[in-house]
Amino acid sequence: MRIPFRKMHGLGNDFVVIDARETPVAMTTRRAAALADRRTGVGCDQLIVLEPSQAADVRMRIFNNDGGEVEACGNASRAVGLLLGGTNSIETLGGLIRSEAGEDGVTVDMGLPRFGWQEIPLSYAMDTLELPLGWEELENPVGVNVGNPHAVFFVPDADAVELERLGPIIENDAVFPERVNVNVASVVGPDHLRLRVWERGAGLTRACGTGACATAVAAMRRKLTGRKVRVDLPGGPLTIAWPEGGSIEMTGPAALSFEGSFEDADFPA
Numbered sequence: 001m002r003i004p005f006r007k008m009h010g011l012g013n014d015f016v017v018i019d020a021r022e023t024p025v026a027m028t029t030r031r032a033a034a035l036a037d038r039r040t041g042v043g044c045d046q047l048i049v050l051e052p053s054q055a056a057d058v059r060m061r062i063f064n065n066d067g068g069e070v071e072a073c074g075n076a077s078r079a080v081g082l083l084l085g086g087t088n089s090i091e092t093l094g095g096l097i098r099s100e101a102g103e104d105g106v107t108v109d110m111g112l113p114r115f116g117w118q119e120i121p122l123s124y125a126m127d128t129l130e131l132p133l134g135w136e137e138l139e140n141p142v143g144v145n146v147g148n149p150h151a152v153f154f155v156p157d158a159d160a161v162e163l164e165r166l167g168p169i170i171e172n173d174a175v176f177p178e179r180v181n182v183n184v185a186s187v188v189g190p191d192h193l194r195l196r197v198w199e200r201g202a203g204l205t206r207a208c209g210t211g212a213c214a215t216a217v218a219a220m221r222r223k224l225t226g227r228k229v230r231v232d233l234p235g236g237p238l239t240i241a242w243p244e245g246g247s248i249e250m251t252g253p254a255a256l257s258f259e260g261s262f263e264d265a266d267f268p269a
C-alpha cells in the first residue's frame with residue numbers, strides 16, 4: 001500500500017508531512033529515521049504526522065531526522081498552517097499553538113516561553129538568564145523552553161563560530177537531560193538578529209523556527225532588542241514578537257515543494 005506525503009519547507013528547513021487524519025499511519029523512531037534519511041529515504045529535517053485531536057483542530061507529531069519525537073517545530077507549524085489554511089489550533093507535545101495563514105505568510109502563536117531551570121530542563125539549578133557554562137568561545141547562554149529546549153549564545157559574529165563542531169558537543173552535554181537546540185546569534189541592529197542553529201536530532205538546518213523564537217525572547221530578556229525583531233537565518237528572515245507577559249508570535253513563509261508517496265512495506269515501523 002502506498003502512503004501519500006507532501007514535501008514542504010519553511011526557509012529551507014524541510015519536512016515530509018503525512019496527513020493521517022483519515023487513515024492512521026503507524027510511526028516509530030525507526031520508521032521516522034528511515035523516512036527522514038536523505039541517503040535511503042525520502043529525506044527531511046523533520047517528519048510531521050497529522051492526526052485527529054480531541055483538544056484542537058489537528059494534532060501535529062514531530063520527529064527529528066534522528067527519529068526522536070519532540071515537542072515543537074516552528075517552521076513545520078507554519079507549513080501545517082499553510083496546508084490547513086485559515087486559522088487553526090494545533091495540539092503538540094509542547095502545548096497548544098495557533099496558526100493563521102495570511103497574504104504575507106503564516107503567523108503562529110507559539111505560546112508562553114518558560115525559564116525555570118527544571119522547565120528547560122537542566123540537570124541542576126542555575127540562573128537561566130546567564131547559565132554559568134562554557135564550551136570554548138561559546139559561554140554563558142540563555143536557557144529557554146519554547147515547547148522544546150534551547151540554549152542561546154550571543155557572540156560578535158555568528159558566522160565565525162564552528163557550529164558544526166561545537167553544536168553536537170553542547171547538544172549532548174549531560175547538563176541538558178533532554179539534549180538541547182544550540183543557537184548562536186549576533187545583534188545586527190536594535191531589532192535585528194542574525195542566527196545559526198545546530199538542531200537537536202537534526203544538526204545544522206537552514207532555519208529553525210523555535211530557535212528564532214528562543215533567541216528573540218533571550219535577546220529581549222537581556223534587553224538587547226525591542227519586543228518585535230527580525231531574525232535572519234541562513235534560509236531567510238522570520239519576524240518574532242513577544243509582548244510583555246504574552247505569548248510568542250512568529251510570522252514567516254511556508255511552501256509546498258511537491259507531493260509524493262512511499263511504499264508502506266519499504267519502511268517497517
Ligand SMILES: N[C@H](CCC[C@H](N)C(=O)O)C(=O)O
Pocket residue numbers: 013045046064070071072073074075076148149181199200201202205207208209210211
Ligand atoms: N530540532 C528541534 C525540533 C525542530 C525545530 C525546528 N525545525 C523548528 O523549526 O523549530 C528539537 O529537537 O526540539
